[in-house]
Amino acid sequence: MHIAHNPEAPVCDTIDFDQFLSVDIRVGQIIQAHPFPEARKPAFKLVIDFGPVIGIKRSSAQITENYRLEDLLNRQVAAVVNFPPRQIGKFMSEVLTLGFPDASGHIVLFKPDVDVPLGSRLS
Template sequence: MHKFHDPASPAETTIDFDAFLAVDIRIGTVVAAEPFPQARKPAIKLTIDFGPGIGTKRSSAQITRHYQPETLIGRQVAAVVNFAPRQIGPFMSEVLTLGFPDDAGEVVLFAPDQGVPNGSRLF
């Protein structure tokens, strides 16, 4: 199991606040979702609207254990929007959708408990 999945792992090395601010985490609404059978690990292709400042971006998310594409439409999700795009098979993933592992290491999406404007930044 990767150390990120281990709830008993200690906190990472201390960083300064500027390092935290360098990671741009925003909220967006899923506007399209479809299976991604070409992915090495089961995944869903997401199209996420981050509002007028960032626009619509795509993400490949390994979330098939708890989610079906049709249940994701309209859901708000958090994502890192300032990583370089990553080619995943025939698909270009532009943002990293965020989640936490459940007891089995399967991804549970991270989202606000109330609706917030698309493009809102985590602070």
């Protein structure tokens, strides 16, 4: 899924609150991070623990410019957990890990300021 990273992009169409609630954004903790050399664009393979209700999910994340694999372990991240899985090469990405582009357009992961229970839902 490609999302515009342009801070000058126009605001999206207005949605109602029920539409917003249908996007399930949860906090998880990265428990494994691996290189993804076969990806078309530089990326890492992440394994993220979302706690007992959602469990462990995998995600491909184009974050190689701002992060080293060893710095990702045990980091809390936010992700959309109710999109359908997406095949990326031979890898099945099950959640969309969230981030924002920095001034150079490289993704910076979104995370809570303090640790929260795994699986906590954005509210």
